[in-house]
Amino acid sequence: MDYPLALALVDFLPVLAMAAGITLLVPYLTRTAGPAVGRVAGAGGAIVVLGGGLKATWKLLVAAGGPDIVVLAKVQFFLFAPGFALLAWAVLSATAPLWAFVSFAIAGLVAAVAIGATWPLLLISTVCATLLSIRLLLLSRHPAERFLFGFNLLGTYAMGMLAARPDQTIAVQWVEESLNTLVWAAFAVAVWRLAKERERIR
Template identity: 55%
Template sequence: MEYPLSLALVDFLPVIAMAVGVALLVPYARHPAVAAGGWLTVLGGALKAVWKLIMAIRGPDLVWLAEAQFFLLGIGFTLMAWALLGTGSGRRPPAWAFAGFALLGVAAAIAVMDTWPMLIVTTVSATLVGIRLLLLSRRAGAAAAVYLFGFNLLGTYVMGLLASRPEQTIALQWAEEILNTLNWSAFALGVWLLTRTKSPVAHSRRFTWSR
């Protein structure tokens, strides 16, 4: 498909919004897995945007740039989900279970030579991240953030439905880009509102993977 340059440039807006949200979330959560996972997701979105920009200016079709997104998002959201599930309590589910889930997705994607297994990993892990942030917001009394994370969750599923349509017209892709920008802007604003409350990690000055 030929992408207009304007559409390719707009694809960077949700990446920027996601980066802002991650930058705010990292010092709030105070766990290295949130930082690692968050920036992997940003990198995944950035690579996809770069691929679309190259296509728009009639450059080579570097398919790996687009497909890398699925692996980076899947692993990134899984890391974030595991870390955030223990934010505020320090009690996290077994790390091996989340690592195994992500690795199973990678292995399945390689075996079937398709990215849909990583899409499943991304969807499940992103859902856990969204629900956890929503619950943290409700506990902190950040009512507006609750609605923003709820919108982000709903938008994620709507984006999946739109992106799965076989007929990807330019008009449909404009709708997807606008929704995706709103979706991650809501995430960034929700994180900002949440971080204005007291951090759930009491006086932690040190990153430890065991926490």
């Protein structure tokens, strides 16, 4: 497939939006749950952003006629699972032990390597991303925040269905990347509003 350079550049937009949301989420969790939780959230967020950034870099290289370094795309699955697991624990730290989420991620990594497939990692990423969005949605007090977190959650599932389509045409990928950008932009704005609301209450 002749991958257009413009589409490859657009692929960085959801990564930037994701990074912005996580950058806002870490200090929020540090204030509300403590520095240790904030550090875990920061580590998990950095891993997730790295995974997205590496895949976007792979697409850019391919679009620019560079080498097809497939590992840059595949490693995303191996980074998303532990990254989202740490983020999910951070927002649920008061009710769940860290070792349970770490064990869940490790089990997925081991299963993926053992069977030579990435679906166990995709399952872990989906479960943990769902827990993250639902917990943040429940923490929200304003309808706008709830709508944005809800859109983020539903949009993530819609992205999964689009990505599972066998006919990954350029048109379909434009739709995917546009939706992905909106999904993570909604997350960033919702976290910003949530943190701002928290500051007002204090």
